[in-house]
Amino acid sequence: MMYDFTIVGAGIVGLSTAYKLSLKYPEARILVVEKENKVAAHQTGKNSGVIHSGIYYKPGSYKAKNCVDGRHQLVDFCKKHGVAIEICGKVIVAADESEVPKLKEIYERGLQNEIEGIELIDADRLNELEPYVQGVAAIHVPCSGIVDYAGMCRKLMGLLEEGNGEVRFNSAVSNISNKGDEVVIEAGGDKISTRFLINCAGLYSDHVARFAGIHSPVKIVPFKGEYYELKPEAEYLVNDLIYPLPNPEFPFLGVHFTRMALGGIECGPNAVFAFKREGYKKLSFNLKETTETFNFPGFWKMAKEHWRMGLDEYKRSFSKKAFVKGLQKLIPDVREEHLKVSPAGIRAMALQPNGEILDDFYFEVVDRQIHVLNAPSPAATAGLAIGDEIVKRVEANFTFQQSA
Ligand SMILES: Cc1cc2nc3c(=O)[nH]c(=O)nc-3n(C[C@H](O)[C@H](O)[C@H](O)COP(=O)(O)OP(=O)(O)OC[C@H]3O[C@@H](n4cnc5c(N)ncnc54)[C@H](O)[C@@H]3O)c2cc1C
Structure with missing residues (x-):
């Protein structure tokens, strides 16, 4: 059996890519190979479960564009398919006056990225939204939310399997070689032939690229x-999502309080x-x-x-x-x-x-292969838009013909 597209990794990026390819090429035979026995086993299933607005990212970057686009798509997708989701909003808090200039910079960036409804608020309004938070000012981001990313992945897999798609578990990719007009993948003791390969292996994306002979400098x-989790008796301290100001030198958002879509x-x-x-x-x-x-x-x-x-x-x-x-x-x-x-x-x-640190999402396209070599936060929010990015690269670089 010759597959048209084989995707490595059943996290949100791999499954969104497979889903978007199945929409673009409904006749294509699509395989997702995953080394674990379930979807979302790593980053996607162990993250904060937040739908990011896109406020933080450099205007014009993939992160900024894909986060906003991906968020809109994610909300529609989850509402349509009954995945647990809530647009509860969040606050980004300036703890004292020294943090206010930085808060205003983030707000300006949010305006540049056209984040809907953001508002600079004072301590009184912050107190109405989150009575136990201490801060002198904040940004209220009403379009942020929470979602069950593992549930979304299961739904993506279900939709894929309703068409020509297949997800193969317990199948760790260990070698990749180009042979004429096909790519041969060794995974879990099998040899898989495919026209095109997309590497969405997250924490091992650089290793999987290396199996294919790509020595990216990254x-x-x-x-x-x-x-930690708040014990039930302390949950009254938090209504929704409470974030500090991020350290601009790091791509991490700082320790925050997050209400989860499935409780807690x-x-x-x-x-x-x-x-x-x-x-x-x-x-x-x-x-x-x-x-x-x-x-x-x-x-x-x-x-x-x-x-x-x-x-x-x-x-x-x-x-x-x-x-x-x-x-x-x-x-x-x-x-x-x-x-x-x-x-x-x-x-x-x-x-x-x-x-x-390589800040933005990063893709390498080589003969018949696309390698997603950097998909950090907000890639869960942006997953469906990253899938579109990959479809665009398939269209621009590969001649796709349905296999016989
Ligand atoms: C602690 C934490 C909090 C975060 N919070 C958020 C948040 O709130 N909102 C947000 O938008 N983003 C958040 N992120 C980022 C987001 O979770 C990731 O950017 C996103 O999940 C990346 O998805 P992925 O599919 O690329 O990777 P993964 O979900 O890691 O999927 C990669 C898959 O590839 C498989 N794989 C690896 N190697 C092989 C191989 N050789 N053969 C076969 N399969 C293989 C793995 O088993 C895995 O299932 C957070 C991340 C973390 C870790």
Whole structure:
């Protein structure tokens, strides 16, 4: 059997891509290969579950465009297909006067990115929206929301399988080669022939690219995000989504309070270097992966630049007290006994050899293959729009003919 398109990875990017290809080419045979036994097993199923508005991102970037477009598509998709979703809005808070200029910059950026309904609000209005938050001013972002991303992935898979699509689990891709006008993929002991391959392997996207002989200068460095959950008796402290001002040097949004679409309120995530790409426990370690990162010059350049912040994050990782201190900057009433540990997620951060973080979504197109080598936050929000980006690249670079 010859597939037309094979997508590696059943996270939101891979499934959205497969779905968009199935809409564009309804006759195409589409296969998604996934090494785990379910969809959304990694970043997509272990994230904050927030629908980002697009307010933070550099105007004109893929992140800005795809986040806004993807958000609109996501809302329509989830409403149409009964996926748990709520547009509850969020606040980004300036804790004191020194933070107000930065808050205004983010607001201006939001206007440039045409984010609907955003408003600069004072402490009184903030207090009406989130009575337990301490802050001197805030941005109210009414179009942000919460969603069940794993549920959305299951729906995407269902729609794919109703057509000519198929998702194959327990199938880890271990080699990729071009043979004439086909690509041969080795996955879970099978050989799969396909006309075109799309790599959406998230935390292992650089490895999968390497299997295909692509040595991109960009390396994935894993950053763990640890969460606590508010115990039910403390849930009154949070109505919806409460964010601090982000540190402009990092692509992370700072530890925040997030109401979840399926219930519960999470606090986090922090951002600590992970010694294993999919190691979610506190002391998870993989020698081969750690050595690989330590042999990458970009890692040490980044570490030299940001070691102080890295140490602070480790402190917060090992000390609940320090974590709570960070949260109290937003909600002074939150206390250690209000929190229980919640599962962590791990972000795929693409680092360049000069130590700079690759900020925007990044795709490499080679003969019959497209590799998504950077799809960090807000890629879950933007998933359906990233699928469109990939369809555009297929149309522009490949001659697609339905296989016999
Ligand atoms: C802690 C955290 C919080 C976040 N919060 C948000 C948020 O609130 N909102 C938002 O929009 N974004 C958020 N993000 C970012 C978002 O979750 C990711 O950008 C997005 O999920 C990336 O999707 P993906 O499909 O590229 O990757 P993944 O979801 O990681 O999927 C990749 C898939 O590829 C599979 N795979 C890997 N290697 C192979 C192989 N060799 N063979 C076969 N399969 C393979 C993996 O098993 C995995 O299922 C967050 C991320 C994290 C980690």
